[in-house]
Structures are given as C-alpha cells and as structure tokens.
Amino acid sequence: MTDPFSPWPVAGVVRLAPLAGETTMSFVNRLAARYNVTVTGLLSAMAGPGVRGVWGKGCLVGEVFLAPAVRRRLASLCQVPESHLSRALPSWDEGADAKANGDQPNVRFASGSTVPAVMLGCRLCTAARTGAPCSARLYSALRPRICIRHQCWSLDSLALDRVTLVEGQVGLAGVPEVIRAHQRLLPLLRRRGSCENAFAVAQAVVASWWDAHWRDEVLWPARLGRVCADLPEGEVAVLARDVVTYPEAVAVTTVLSDRLWRQRILEDTHGQMPHTLAEVPRLLTELARCLGRPWLVEQLASSSAGALFAWVRACVRRERGAVPEEDVWAVPVAHRPRGLAAQVRELRLKHVGSAPVGGRPSRAEQAYQVGLAHARSYAARHGHLAVPKYGRHEGFALGPWLANQRTGVAALPIERAQALHRIDPWWNGPWPISWRRMYHRALVHVQKHGLVDATAGFPGTSLALGEWLHEQCSRYDDLHVGQQRLLADLGIRPAHARSAHPRRKSLALAFAAGLDYARAFAAVHGHLATSKSTRQDGFPLGQWLMSQRSRARMAEKETDRSRALSAIDPWWNPPWPMAWQRAYHHARKQCGSNQLLVPGDGFAGVGAAAALWLYAQRALFEELDPRQRDLLREIGITAGDAQARQTSRFYPTGARIDFAVGLAHARDYAGVHGHLALPHPVQHNGFPLGRWLASKRGEARAHARRTPAPWPGMQALAALDPWWLPPWAFAWQRDYHRLRLLFAAGLEPPPKLCSWFSEQLAQRQTLLPSQQRLLQELKDLPV
Template sequence: MTQATSGQQVQPCEREQPELLGHREALGAVRVAPLHGETTLSYLSRVASRYRLTAKELIGALVDVGRRPNLFTVRPDGEVVFNTEARTVVAAFCRMPEEHLRHALPAWGREVPSSRLGSGPAAWVRTAATILPTGPGCRTCTAKATQGPEEARLYLLPHARVCVKHQCWMLETPVADEATAGPGQLDVRHVPQIAAAQRRHARLLRRTPHAGEAFAVAQAVTASWGDEAWPEETIWPDRLRSTALGNDLAWRVAARDAVTYPEAVTLATALADAGVQQQLLDEAGWHQPHSLADVPRLVGELARRLERPWIAGRLAAVTTGPLNAWVRACVRSQAGHKPKTRNMWRISPPHRPTPVSQLLAQSSNRGETPVQTEPASLPDSAEDAARGFARGLRHARAYAAEHGHLCAPNTVQMEGFAIGLWLANQRSAGPELAPDRAAALDTLDPWWNPPWNLWWQRIYHRAKALVKAGQPLTPEHGFPGTTENLGTWLYEQCTTYSSLHPGQQRLLADLGITQERARGAAPRRRDIKAARRTALDHARAYAGEHGHLCAPTSARQDGFAIGKWLHSQRVRARRGQLDPALNQALTGIDSWWSPPWPTDWQREHHHAHAAVAAGTLLDPEAGFRNFDDRIAQWLYAQCVNYTALQPGQQHLLARLGLTEPVADTAVPDPATRHPAMETGLHYARTWAAQHGALDIPHTVRHSGFPLGRWLARQRHQANLHRELFDTPWPHEEHLARIDPYWNPPWGMKWQRRYQAARTQLTLGQNLAPEEGFPGTPDWTGQWLYSQCAVYDDLHPRQQHLLADLGLTAEGAHTALPRRNTQAASFAAGLTHARAWAQEHGNLTVPEPARHDGYRLGTWLRTQRRRASRGKLPTGRIKALEAIDPHWNPAGGLNRSGIGGLYALTPAAGRGWC
C-alpha cells in the first residue's frame, strides 16, 4: 500500500487507482484529523492534497462502483455524502475512527440516494444550493489545527459566525476557479456588539422554542430594512466602516449580515417572545392587520427594543414585506392561544434575503468580469410570469382609471383579459406576493387587497362615488338621498361601528361617518310600496324578455336581483305569508310563477313550449331530434317519468302535444352530447339484457350511444358522492337494479376479468384447484390461481362471487399454480387467434385487445417480436401465416387497420377487458 501511495504522489494517473481499489479497507499513509463543523468535501480535499490528488480523484478511487465514476461535478463549496460501505472505506483510508468523523463532520451520517447507484461503496455530490451555508473557517484557527496554510470550509451556523478567540466574522463566500472569491472573513474587533449579540443568540436558542425560525424571520426583516437605506439609520453605516476596510463594494456587500446581526438577534428575541405575540393578538383582536399602522403598540415595542424611536413612523406605512407577513401569520394562527405552528415562521420566496455569496458573485471586482456562481434555481416560467404580470398591471391601471378602484368581480374582463380573475389570483398570494408587485398595485389602489370582504369594499366605493357627486351622508336623518340598499348598508355599518376593522373605520371617516355620528344614526325608512312597484316593474320586464317568471336565483334584470326577489316571494307564498295583492299581480304576469313543483322543471317547460310555438316538430319516436340537445333530453326524461308527474305537469305537457300514449312511443337519441340519466339507463338496461352485466370498458358504444364512457362517469360521480356525503348516491338504486356489481368497491378491472373467466367455465364444473385447475383455459386457470394466492385479502362479496364459480376457501388454500408448457401456451394463443380471425377476418389486433379474456394483442406482439429476432420456430410462423398471411408485415401494422378495430360492434366490444 505504501508503494502505491508513493506512486500516486509522483504521478496521480488513473491506472494506479484500481490498485487502491483492490484494498477496500486499506490504510492510507497519512492520518488527517477533521475540524469540528467541517464539510466532508473540505476534509477529503485536505486529505487528497497530502497525496497530490484532487478531491474528485481521491473519492472516485475510493468509492468507484463497477469501474464507473459516480461523481460528475465537484466544487469546493459543495458537499459529498457516502453510503455505509463507502464510509467504512474512507474512514479506514484516512486512519480515523468513524465515530470521530461522525462527531466532527455534520454531513458524515447522511445517507446517499442509492436507488441510482449500484451496490458497494457509493458517493453522491450535493451542490451549494442544496446544503446549509458554508464558508472558510477562521484562518488563524485553521492554520493552527492543520499546521499549514490550508483552507477549510465549515458549515456556518447562524449562532456561530464569530470566532470568539480571534474576533472575526466568517463569511459565506462563493467559489471561482477552485478558490474562494471575495473576503473570507471580517475583522469585528472594533465592533464588540457583534460578539455580544452572538452570546445573546446562543442564550436565546437554549431558552426559547422556535428561536431558530424567529431568527430567520428577523434576518429577512433586517435585510429588507437595509435595502431601504433610510437616512435616519446611522448605526449601520458606522458599523460597516469599522468592519469593511476601505470602500470596496465586495467588502460592503459581505458585511451585510454582520452589520445587521445585533438588531436581527434583538428582533428575533422580540418575535419569539410569547408576551409580544399575545400583545399583538390583543391589539389586533379578531381583525387581520392590513398594515403595521393597525398594530401601533407592536411597532412601538419593536422601536423601543431596537433603540430606534424613528423607526415606528417608517414601519407604520408598511403594507408588505417579511415583518408584515409574520404579523398576519401570527394573528391567523392565534399563536397566543395554542401551540406555535410552523406556518407562522414561514418566509415566502420573495421575502427571503439574497445570500451573501450571490451578492458577492454579482459585485466582485476580481478582474473585469464578475465571478459566476451557480445560478439560483428559478421556475422555467419565471420570465413568462413577469410578462404576464406586466400585462395584467396594464389592464389593472386602465380599470382603476375608469372605476377608481381595483375591487373588480372575478367575472369582469377588459379587452378580452380576465382582469377580475387576475386580481383575485394576486390577492390569493397575500403577503407572499413579491414586494415590487404589491407596491405597483398599492399605487393604483391602496385597498386593492383589504383584510375584509371585497363585497364590503365595492359597496363602500358606491357610497364614495355618491359623496364625490355632492350628496352628503347624514346618518342622523337616516341617509336620505341614497338608494334603499345603500342606505340600509350604511346604517348597518353605524350599528356595528365598534366591531369594524380599524381600516374600515378610517374609510368611513373619509365619508364623514365618524364614531360620534355613527352613534346617532337613524334607521333607514323603507318605502315598501315603492320597493314593490320597482320589483314588479323589473318582473314585467323579465317576463317580457323571457316569457316567464321562473328565473334562477342568479338572474338580474337591469341590475336588480330579480331571481332572488322572486325566490323570496315563492317562499312566502308557500308559507301563506304573501300579500294577496302582490300574489295577484305576479299571477297576472305569469300564472305559473310559483308552481307546486320545482321551478327548474317549469323553466325547462317554457323552453320546450317556446320551441314548439316556433314550429319545431314533436317527434318522440325519433328521439326529439328536431329540438335542442338539452331540451330533447328533458322531453325524453318526462316521457319516461310521465306517470310519476303531477296532474298539472301532465296538463302542461299535453298542451305541447305530449300525452301519455305519445310518451310511450318515445325513444332516446344516442347521438346526444348531454345524456340525461333516463337516456343512459335505457341503454344500460338493453345492454344488460343482452350480456347480463355492465362490466364494460369505456370505449364500448351500444346502438351508437357511448355507454362505456357514460358508465365510467356515473361510477366517478357515485364514488365522489360517497367520499363527500354519508347518504347514498341518488341514482345508485336505478343502476343496482340493472347490475348489482355495476360499481363494485374492488374496481372494474377485477370484475371484468371475473366475468371473462365465468364465460369460459361451465355450470357446475369441477375446478380441482389442488391439481392446478386442469380442464380450464390457460388464462382462466392462471387468474383463478392468482385469486387463491390473495383469497384472504379479498372482499367478502368477491369471495362469494368466486364461490359461484366453484372456488371456495378450502379449495383456495390448497390450490397449486397452473403450469403450462411453451407448446401448450402457444397452442392456446393460436386457438384465440383463429377465433379472432374468423370473427374479424385478419390478425391486425391492437395490443390492448382481449379475446374471451385472453390477452391476444399482447401475445401477438410477443410473437412478432420473436419472429423479427429470428427466435420464433418456423412451424409456428407457418401456423400463424395459415391464419393470416399478413399477420407480421415488414412495415409494421397498418394504423388505419388498427383504428378500424376500435369501432367495435356491441358483440365484439364484449371481448375488451
């Protein structure tokens, strides 16, 4: 081993590395001790340098698996992790106990993702972006420990960035050209506050839960404050001059975290303080703060702890940023009333501070070009998202110019752009929206994303527009001059003034409604007769336009909610509380305005009546094909349920010409795109009458109707209803009467295979499972044995179905596997191929096709593949050519021939499993 090592020192060539590999646990020539907190890659780099090798060469020699290198890129600021076998090899070579390495190297015990590597010693490289921050350790400490000028890279924990002995701040620096770029450390001897802050930080971590998360939030907050460059801030510039020698930009950037570190620790102490959190909750109450101005006591407390009285005024105007996001999360999670949640400490990507290593790479003045590090991982669509936001902002600016606000409903569009939906998406991001984007929207409308309902904000803007038009609001007189709805809303705000959000109170004060005036507000006097006349006018207009008063609740007529008003009148009429005069007026407009059956039925009847009045021919024997698709389906459903209808409904249908004898002649239209339940049930019954079950694939069509796809939709609806509600699906009973196993809990794949096996067996056939199911077709015997292997795990009803075939629990436990010779297996496939060719005239069988449960398509594909490789015997080729001379064409199967097979007849479709 010594000779091999000396050879490596002279010429580290690759042919000598296998000599090293031959001794999996051979000892190296030099014993190198690790530094506490060092990266594994840095440690191995120092070991490799003793042999005049690089870390990549040494690791590749020690852990090469199958003579294939599994290391592609090794950068000094990255990391390497080993599996168990590799750790044993590396520890032996370095002459260090594994326990010592595990204690000193934080990444030593991590497992490598071995799924992509072979067996044996293996390594995996981690890039700098996927590990904790690292940087050069204290130069003096490293030189003393290594007895040389070597550089060691350590994990830089937030509470251990200062070397107390030598008073230096260790920096997270990038790597360029295999060397550290920029300053590796800062001299903080003249800034004792930094070392004192580190002691407070360590004490905070020992005593306070979530102190680490609180410091991460505080560091993001102080970094955002540093970017603001407030002129009142004089401490940080002085501290920067004391740590960063000269005016070099790289030094100023590198010192960012060190300069703000004392304030970050102070802020973290405040944020992690349960008393401060409780004070915030008490101050916010049940309201979500919109800006820090809504929580002045918290702002004052932070200003006091930071010893910066002036910062309170700066923070009061903040509506975005990491501190505002933390305040909202704290109120949302009710941190003072239950155990702390991790959501409260989450920092969204737009608020995370840019790493110092990235800033150094951008501002480095080594040479003429900046140092390039690994680019930050951004979504592939980041550029598209930026362009999309710019486009949305352009439309938002136009909407704000026209309406004076950005509280647009989701359905609003401008020039084909869904501005309402776009604004809703921006609001859903909440405090996680990028600060520059939030600021751009704040410029257009400071209340574009209020912490209360947008409905409140829209009505407020209506009142604001009234005030701008010169109409004063007088609460003490009941808000005369306003509309009924607006006046009622304003009075409600006065009665609940004390419970409103502080921001809402400020907005109402802008309208002249202060707390004193709100106390003296008089209720709005409602003119019931005038309101009724207005509603009746809208009802007449709606009836004149649509021909009826069965409006859906969402219907509006000239801005009036006619649907909701009519619904409330129907409810009052059914309770006997409607004014007879109003009832008479509505009946005069539409005699069936409040029918005893659902208004949806009445509305569909009006549509059908309008079509008949327009001359559409009523042809039930042709599936009402002359009507619109939806109306035709509704008419067929009435024919099916004719006897269950009320006499009034039958009378209305008779006026259309649809009497009971005519209804008996109705048939469904298979070409419908919106099949009613009655249409699907009709075709399901006729299919089950022919085939006995509904276990069909989704591609099957029956008499032109896509029955397979319709049944798949019904199964999906039934399963979804079962997950959401405790009650059975309304149509479950109708389909269960046709086939009890139309939607089994074990899935349709098993059910189809069961039916395929059932067709291959005769009634009362002795299966003889203990003999391997002799006398059954190949596929059937194999499937039956597979059920025996999992018999105890089957559903009780599955076991009952197998018992109908003659397979009981006793037989399943004694079953033997089906053994088929290759010749017998080929003979079975050939039998199915002959049957298929007799039915279809060729062997152009699609791969997923089955014949009587047998995977004929897959079997033929296997034979074609073996024939192309010259492995299919000549006799078998001739047997297949006798069935179809073109069973294996040289150019492959004709796609048009395959496509034609998918248009199966009902009988052929039965074979698709």
C-alpha cells in the same frame, strides 16, 4: 497507494480528526492534502478508478456522499473511528446508492446550489485544532459563525463559477456591538426552541431594511466603515451585509421569539387580519425602542408587504387556528434575503461592462406586468380595484388575477405589492370585495351631495344604500379599523354611528305620491279596481292599492288614508272580491255612461265576456250583497229582470261559461224534464246546456282521478239529478230516460228501444245494482 486499480485496503499512517460541523468534502480535501494527493486520486484509491466530477473550486463548497464500504476505508485511512466521524460530519451517514457518476455507485457529488450554505471556518481555530495552517469549510450555522476568541465573522463561501470562489473572514475588532449581540443571542438559543426560526425571520426583516436604503439610516453606514475585511472595496457593502445588520437582527429576534408580543399583536388587531403594520403600533414602538431608531415607527406604519408583515399575518392566523406553529416562522421565498453570490456577480459584471446585468424578463414577470397594466386601466376608469372575482376588463380576467394576488399577498414580492398599493391603497383590504364596491357607491354619493347624515337616517340616499350604511353603523365596533377609517371619509365617525337612525322613506310623502298616481288612474278609467300588475306611469299602483286595502281591513275604523281613497272611488276597497268589481266596471264601460243594458235582447252590443258575467249576475241576483244589487241596478239589471231570466234569450260567442249561469239553466231544464241526461247538441233558451254538462262531467272525472275529495260542483248538480254523472256509459242513461218518458206518456216505444230494453233484461245479472234498480222501476211503470 501504488495500486491505482483497486481500493486501498491498508490502514493509513496519518491521523486526521474532523472538525464539528465540517463538510465531508472539506474533510476529504484536508485528508488528501495531508497525503499530498488530489481529491480524485484519494477517492479513486478508496472507491476504485473512474471517480469523476471533482474539479474546479466550486466543488469546495459542494458535498460528497460516500457508500458504507468507502466510509469504512476512509475511517481506516484517517485513523479515526467511524462513530466519531458520524458525530462530527453532518452528511457522513448519507449514503451514495444512486449512480450519480456514470458507472460508479460508491461516490456521489452534489454542487453548492443543492446543499446547505457553507462557510470558511475560523482560520486560527482550525490551525489550533489541526496543528497545521489549513482551511476547513463548515456548514453555516448560527453559533460558530462568530468566533468570539479571535473576534472574526466567517462569511459564506460563494462559488461564482467553476474557477471563482469568494470566501473569507471579517474582523470584528472595530464593531464590538456585533460581539455583544452574539453574546446576548447565545442564551436565547439555549432557552427557547424557536429562537433559531425567529432569527431567520429577523434576518429576512433587517435584510429588507438594508435593501431599502432609508435616508434616516445612519448607524449602518458608520458601522460598515468600521468593518475590517480583506475584500474588494466595492463588494464589502454586499458581503458584509449580515455582519453590519447582526445587532439589529438579534434585537428583532428577541422581540419575535417572545410569546407576549404575539398576544399583544392579537390584542391590537382584535383578531382581525391587518391591512398595514400601523394596526400593530405597540410592536412598532418596541422595535423602534430596541433598535434605537424612533423614526422606524413612521417608516414601517404604511407597510403592507414584506417579511415582518407576513409574520404578523401568520401570528393572527395561528391564533385563529388556521395554520400550524411552524408556518409562523416560514419566511416566504420572495422575502428571503437576496443571495450574495448573485449580487457579487452583478457587481463584477457592472464593473467589467462586458454583459448586461439584467436579461429578458421571465414569463411570470411578463404576465404580472400585463395584469398590472389592466389594473391601472381599470382603476383609471373606476377609481378603485374592487373588481368582482370573475370580472373581466377589456377581455382580460382581471378579477381572477387580483384574487390570486390577494390570496398570495403574504408571499408577494415587495415591489409588486407596492406597485398595486400605488394604484389603490385598499386593493387588498381584509374584508369582502362586495363591501368595497358598496362603499364606492356611497363615496360617489358623497362626492355629489356631500357627507351623509347618519343621525337623520341618511336622507337623499337610495333605499339600498341607506340600509347598507345603517348596517355599518349598527356593527361599527366590529368593523376592521381600515373600514372605520374609510367610513370616516363618508362622514360616519363613532359618535355618528352610535346615534344613527335607520334609512326609511317618509310614509306620508310616499302615500301622497301614491295618492297622486291613484287620482291620475281614476281620471282616465273612472275607478280604482286595479289588478296587482297595474302600473301608472311606471309606478306599481296595483301593488300599492293592495297594500292600502290590507291595512284598511286590519284597521278598526276608517282612517284618513281610507277616506282620501274613498273620495277618489267609493268602492276602492269593497267587501266582495276585487274580480267582481273589475268585471262590473268592465261591463259598465261597455254599456256607456247614460245607456242602460237591455237583458231581453241578449245584451246586444256587449262583449262576450261581459255578457256572460252579466247573465250570471242576473241568475244569482238575489244571492248578491244588497250594495252589489244597487250597482247592478245602475246599469239596468233589476230584480224583475232576474225573475224573468227563464224567458230571456242569450247567445254566447264562445267565451268560457260561468258555472252559475250553467247551473241556472240546468235547474230550469231539470225542473221541466226531471233529469240532466240530454245529448251534447241540446241548448236551453239559447244556452249550450248539453255541451256545458259534458264539460262538467269531464272535469268531475278528472278531479276524481287526482284526489278522493268531492268535486266542488258535484253536490249542486246531484241535487238536480242524482244520475247526472253515472258510473256507466252515458248512452245507456239517455236511452233509459227516453224509454221512461215514452212509458210515462203511455206511448209505444220504437222497435230499436224495445230491442234495447229486452237486451238489458236478458243480461240483467251483468249490470250494476243501480242499473238493475232503474230497470225495475221501468217494469213497474204502467204501460
């Protein structure tokens, strides 16, 4: 060891065996002490000069990772085979290839915050195995923490800073229940693979109970007084937490690791996500029995946060197949036991009074407080926190904020969950927010009008609310127990739910109300020929009458309701279209109550639309229903007037012309002239027949382009003139009929028509076959 500049190649002269579970740093420290050198000097001799970073007591709870060459030299120095070192030292085989210490790649140090917890091994056991009084630090494991032979508990080694190291042992002679609990736990660790995970959950559970400082808790203070520890008096309550709560942690572990209790949890919750621990009463009863604390059931029943609540929710989700098995035993960070080092540091700062314990809140905490303030404001205004997912309150996205809190409720710190619970106990109900919002509508109704009457069909409620309440009654047994509890506040209990009737409006009262609106409409307009969109004082009278007409037509005979409506208007439900009835009443209104229409003067004084309709009725008078003809006679339209329709003159004012009117004029014109090839400006008895036919030709051609089906009016017009819509230019058809008329009258056609005829004969082969036949007919006429 005289050459400090090169690794030491010579085998050691002292044999030093490692302890099972010991840290490599602890083993190197003990080896350096045997050779009476520092850790830095020993590692420099093994790995070369330049080893840095080993100073202060904090390094004792850290770890060192060695390169393979250094490990071989160290094994040679301690005279222990490297395979034995690999089995005894958990971190021995983890290399140090990364350059963590400047230019030195062979040694890498890790601080205590980046490695698993380290504890001080039993001093008597260490002395017996090493043959010398020394300290050895082991990785904190469940089995070796308690030394049954020497009745002591090894505390975790806590590095408060570079120069302050808190570690030691607690004597268990005064607390034999801790030894007995450990003896019960060891067989469980051997038999059940998940027992260590269950113990971690149980430790988090009892640690949260320890921090709660329940008034009924008397066993822990008494046990703490019997703990023997060479520690500062004020710090014993912090450092001995795990010792004092160990028997309870073992008892809780026994329950949590039993799969039977997971099945019972599923049975109690019916596979639904629990809202509080009160929904798993058998689990709470068993925990209270095992722990000897009967008051624990009531204490935990209202809990909706914490490690135990998170574990229960994870069990339900696991049985649903939503999470893997390992997630059942995952303790959220917020529910893990609080670090002892931080608590000891706070105690010492309080004692010294040199610095405040708490600093400035983190940004996450500040953001949470802002959201909590808006939640309080919203609840003060609305009485609940059932905010829609994307709802905003005073410009703050309260809906998304609450949705995030609900999503991570299992990992939410207890203080935050309790703060929201104080604002609204049902802020995180395991059912949709829409259900909660509808429930509050029902609650407002109950506060104004009293409890709802399910057996009577929820009278007094709105139709939507009544239907929702009946739906809850119909699936009452499938609802969450929390939902059933809320419905009880509305007056709906199991007996009421089973005898509930659907929410329906009284049909008799509804008809009577509609009849009153119908009377009011008829009193003003004199009829009930309404359109679908007609409303009377806000009431949808048109839709209501359509419904009544539909029911009357389906009935085999006249009903009381039909007679009531007929008493208001005998033609409220005519056998012809309602459009005809509305047009009739429109025309009747224009002619006055005691004044008959005068067809001969073109219905002077009547609006254009009504006049067109009246002319169409005169044209089709004989084709109407006899009862329609009777109605027309009441306003002056008679059979004689219909027969004289050809001599009457009518002057439209630009409204759309009815097809029946145009067809009647076309029939008259074709009867006189034998065709319908008239120019656009031609009128017949004042009717614009040329313009009307031109528009019908356009409609027919557009219809042919859209579909191969025949145009509806084609057959009627083709019966008057087969060539009313020729497939060639219409000017050709007009010239043809002009020439035919002159030939038939024995007159000489003008030169222009003669030239046209000669031209058509000359190019006859280029014409359509139908045009050729028409020309042949002209040649056959006697001229």
